[in-house]
Amino acid sequence: MTMNEMNAIDPQPRRVDAESLKAAIVDKLAYAVGKDSIVAEPHDWLAATILVVRDRAIDRWMESTRGPYRTGAKRVYYLSVEFLIGRLLRDAMSNLGLVEPIAEALNSLGVDLDAIEALEPDAALGNGGLGRLAACFMESMASVGIPAYGYGIRYVHGLFHQEIKDGNQIELPEDWLSDGNLWEFERREAAYDIGFGGTVESDGMAGDTVRQRWQPQEKVLAIAYDTPIVGWRGARVNTLRLWSARAVNQIHLDDFNRGDHVAALADLTRADTITRVLYPADSTVAGQELRLRQEYFFVSASLQDLLRRHLKQFGTVENLPDKVAIQLNDTHPSVAVAELMRVLVDLHDIPWEKAWAITRGTISYTNHTLLPEALESWPVGLMERLLPRHMQIIYEINARLLQSARKSLDADADLLASLSLIDEHHGRRVRMGQLAFVGSHKVNGVSALHTELMKETVFRDLHRLYPERIENKTNGIALRRWLMQANPGLIDLLVEAIGPAVLDDVDRLVEAGALAEDAAFQERFAAIKRANKMQLAEVIRSTVGVSVDPDAMFDVQIKRIHEYKRQLLNILETIAVYNQIRMHPERDWAPRVKIFAGKAAASYWTAKQIIRLINDVARVINNDPAVRGLLKVVFLPNYNVSLAETIVPAADLSEQISTAGMEASGTGNMKLALNGAITIGTLDGANVEISERVGPDNIVIFGLTADEVAAQRRAGHNPRAIIGADDRLRTVIEAIADGVFSPDDRNRYRDLVDNLMTTDGFLVTADFDAYCRAQREVDAIWREPASWQAKAIRNTANMAWFSADRTIRQYARDIWDVPVG
Numbered sequence: 169m170t171m172n173e174m175n176a177i178d179p180q181p182r183r184v185d186a187e188s189l190k191a192a193i194v195d196k197l198a199y200a201v202g203k204d205s206i207v208a209e210p211h212d213w214l215a216a217t218i219l220v221v222r223d224r225a226i227d228r229w230m231e232s233t234r235g236p237y238r239t240g241a242k243r244v245y246y247l248s249v250e251f252l253i254g255r256l257l258r259d260a261m262s263n264l265g266l267v268e269p270i271a272e273a274l275n276s277l278g279v280d281l282d283a284i285e286a287l288e289p290d291a292a293l294g295n296g297g298l299g300r301l302a303a304c305f306m307e308s309m310a311s312v313g314i315p316a317y318g319y320g321i322r323y324v325h326g327l328f329h330q331e332i333k334d335g336n337q338i339e340l341p342e343d344w345l346s347d348g349n350l351w352e353f354e355r356r357e358a359a360y361d362i363g364f365g366g367t368v369e370s371d372g373m374a375g376d377t378v379r380q381r382w383q384p385q386e387k388v389l390a391i392a393y394d395t396p397i398v399g400w401r402g403a404r405v406n407t408l409r410l411w412s413a414r415a416v417n418q419i420h421l422d423d424f425n426r427g428d429h430v431a432a433l434a435d436l437t438r439a440d441t442i443t444r445v446l447y448p449a450d451s452t453v454a455g456q457e458l459r460l461r462q463e464y465f466f467v468s469a470s471l472q473d474l475l476r477r478h479l480k481q482f483g484t485v486e487n488l489p490d491k492v493a494i495q496l497n498d499t500h501p502s503v504a505v506a507e508l509m510r511v512l513v514d515l516h517d518i519p520w521e522k523a524w525a526i527t528r529g530t531i532s533y534t535n536h537t538l539l540p541e542a543l544e545s546w547p548v549g550l551m552e553r554l555l556p557r558h559m560q561i562i563y564e565i566n567a568r569l570l571q572s573a574r575k576s577l578d579a580d581a582d583l584l585a586s587l588s589l590i591d592e593h594h595g596r597r598v599r600m601g602q603l604a605f606v607g608s609h610k611v612n613g614v615s616a617l618h619t620e621l622m623k624e625t626v627f628r629d630l631h632r633l634y635p636e637r638i639e640n641k642t643n644g645i646a647l648r649r650w651l652m653q654a655n656p657g658l659i660d661l662l663v664e665a666i667g668p669a670v671l672d673d674v675d676r677l678v679e680a681g682a683l684a685e686d687a688a689f690q691e692r693f694a695a696i697k698r699a700n701k702m703q704l705a706e707v708i709r710s711t712v713g714v715s716v717d718p719d720a721m722f723d724v725q726i727k728r729i730h731e732y733k734r735q736l737l738n739i740l741e742t743i744a745v746y747n748q749i750r751m752h753p754e755r756d757w758a759p760r761v762k763i764f765a766g767k768a769a770a771s772y773w774t775a776k777q778i779i780r781l782i783n784d785v786a787r788v789i790n791n792d793p794a795v796r797g798l799l800k801v802v803f804l805p806n807y808n809v810s811l812a813e814t815i816v817p818a819a820d821l822s823e824q825i826s827t828a829g830m831e832a833s834g835t836g837n838m839k840l841a842l843n844g845a846i847t848i849g850t851l852d853g854a855n856v857e858i859s860e861r862v863g864p865d866n867i868v869i870f871g872l873t874a875d876e877v878a879a880q881r882r883a884g885h886n887p888r889a890i891i892g893a894d895d896r897l898r899t900v901i902e903a904i905a906d907g908v909f910s911p912d913d914r915n916r917y918r919d920l921v922d923n924l925m926t927t928d929g930f931l932v933t934a935d936f937d938a939y940c941r942a943q944r945e946v947d948a949i950w951r952e953p954a955s956w957q958a959k960a961i962r963n964t965a966n967m968a969w970f971s972a973d974r975t976i977r978q979y980a981r982d983i984w985d986v987p988v989g
């Protein structure tokens with residue numbers, strides 16, 4: 169035992185009844201916020217409340233952190249460039265069982281909890297699903313009792329704030345830290361040097377090889393900021409440790425005194441830039457060097473930190489795989505493979521083979537995309553300049569990889585070129601996904617379909633060489649956040665109907681399935697949905713000024729705007745319905761509200777055009793009296809976790825309509841189905857498994873399968889022929905091309921239309937007819953309310969398998985080899 173816990177001084181655990189909490193809030197308001205209750209503003213009450221909840225989290229935090237020192241338990245380190253956390257107050261209160269007493273305490277002080285909660289900034293340190301997965305996993309690891317640390321970057325500006333002006337997306341900087349962040353603790357003791365550039369020099373012998381030493385030319389400091397992540401019932405509190413860059417020399421005084429203020433502050437600016445902004449993951453080549461700097465910066469800091477902790481406790485790196493599991497969330501942290509090898513070989517004098525066994529035993533990698541353009545690769549020249557020693561190590565790993573391929577696969581030149589960590593075709597680049605693959609003991613995909621496609625496409629040859637390495641771990645979501653917190657009405661109903669045990673054992677949700685046909689239960693289930701829709705209707709009215717009928721079907725597509733997610737297919741079908749309503753006003757139309765939300769990467773022109781088209785179509789349809797309110801279209805700006813928490817519980821229909829084979833998993837699909845929305849979707853990503861779990865009668869599946877998409881592409885997709893043969897589709901496209909929705913600029917959508925008619929790379933036209941038919945099937949179900957409610961209930965009842973707790977237990981058992989509670 170290296171830590172002397174005998175002498176640990178424990179604080180007095182705090183009381184959690186409403187009366188004590190009230191006193192604590194008043195105390196914090198005075199002594200921590202420095203405000204008199206007479207003049208306190210809502211944000212002051214929020215600060216006092218956060219501090220009171222934080223204290224109660226800290227009581228559990230210390231104990232959780234101490235545990236592994238006492239027991240020698242293995243720790244899990246989750247490395248991710250994105251953590252899409254959202255607000256933390258409700259999460260922490262709910263998991264600590266404090267929602268009711270805090271609400272009561274505040275109420276007696278004349279303060280409304282809901283109102284102050286809405287003032288907490290939404291931490292958007294991520295783009296979308298991948299970052300939200302990391303956040304859900306942090307909550308789940310704490311809930312199932314795994315000692316875990318999340319490691320990431322403390323971006324000063326998270327994902328941009330989206331506004332819509334004249335239908336266009338405008339990007340404004342997101343300033344989540346501008347009023348401080350009460351959840352985080354700066355850790356001065358956890359500050360590390362991070363090197364860049366410079367040279368590699370020989371430095372004596374290590375055994376029978378020459379020891380290499382990297383002499384970086386430039387150094388910045390990484391400073392840790394810790395946020396406690398509270399698990400369910402406060403069982404464990406884990407740490408999210410985010411790194412901020414700081415210059416070693418904040419200022420060069422001599423330059424400053426000479427009057428050259430820019431030179432004086434150059435180091436400061438250079439360091440500051442590293443953790444200033446989150447890079448949009450979908451952007452192309454711009455800012456490559458900065459992105460690589462960000463990745464190496466946080467990987468190096470994280471490895472130094474976990475090795476310091478490990479060495480302090482065990483005094484050796486040899487048992488690293490037994491005590492440490494490092495999970496790479498996608499390709500961005502893959503330089504960890506080379507960095508860990510460098511540390512072991514150069515700094516700890518471990519022979520190569522042994523270092524490689526330790527590295528591979530410790531690291532594992534999650535792949536999140538099959539899109540070749542999204543699998544990172546860095547120009548060899550850039551790597552050599554920024555990370556010269558790592559480049560040498562990558563060459564050595566590659567030489568050994570190709571050697572073993574020659575031996576075990578009898579590989580020819582083509583196969584070797586495909587396996588190589590160096591892509592020779594595109595101006596010599598390092599393939600970071602392959603580096604992560606070879607440096608890991610397990611590589612996982614995020615849905616059954618995605619994992620199979622991984623074996624056939626991106627990693628086909630590596631899979632032949634290492635057939636045991638790829639495994640599936642279908643994504644999940646934190647049910648506490650996405651059901652219990654986001655939809656309190658529904659969880660209360662479920663507790664009443666099937667008992668409170670469901671709160672601790674979500675698999676019991678399945679018991680609600682027995683009530684699917686029960687008229688009284690259906691009525692209450694529907695009433696909760698309607699109340700949630702009323703709330704969303706109010707948000708819609710106040711943000712975009714459109715009034716919508718809560719009795720209409722709320723049809724939602726909320727996710728990043730991307731061609732493969734096919735918001736375009738949705739809006740084309742919307743236009744087709746619009747045309748039909750005008751042509752056949754006498755028919756019995758099921759009233760719908762089409763709700764869209766999502767951000768487009770700032771540099772993604774086509775995605776921004778799609779946003780504009782949705783807004784143009786919305787303006788025309790919402791203002792056409794001939795529609796008689798039967799159809800409304802709404803684009804809600806600035807999609808983020810908080811907005812998702814408002815939309816998801818209010819959705820009737822969940823649009824999951826990606827081109828099959830392109831959505832690795834999806835998690836939005838899970839949140840919506842869990843909250844009783846019926847899915848209309850393609851057989852893509854986790855939709856396949858959702859369909860299996862909820863049953864084919866409770867989901868509407870349409871369109872080409874992944875195999876059929878591949879076949880259609882091979883055969884040569886001909887959108888012009890499809891459009892020519894379908895009057896409805898042709899009319900829709902002509903309307904867009906003729907400027908029906910853009911009378912002020914008839915050519916606005918020329919490129920979008922041209923693209924649809926010539927290439928249609930995401931097979932929108934190929935699935936259009938099937939999608940329209942599927943939507944009419946949805947209408948038919950909607951007209952039978954009892955049938956709709958039964959299906960909605962069966963969705964909720966059968967979604968517990970998509971709990972992130974299940975996913976985390978599978979990682980723990982199959983990849984990390986750690987026990988779970």
Ligand SMILES: *Cc1c(COP(=O)(O)O)cnc(C)c1O
Pocket residue numbers: 252295296297298300726727728807808809812833834835836837839
């Ligand atoms: C869940 C979630 C996502 C992922 O949505 P998909 O539909 O799976 O792409 C993206 N952004 C936010 C804010 C989310 O909560």
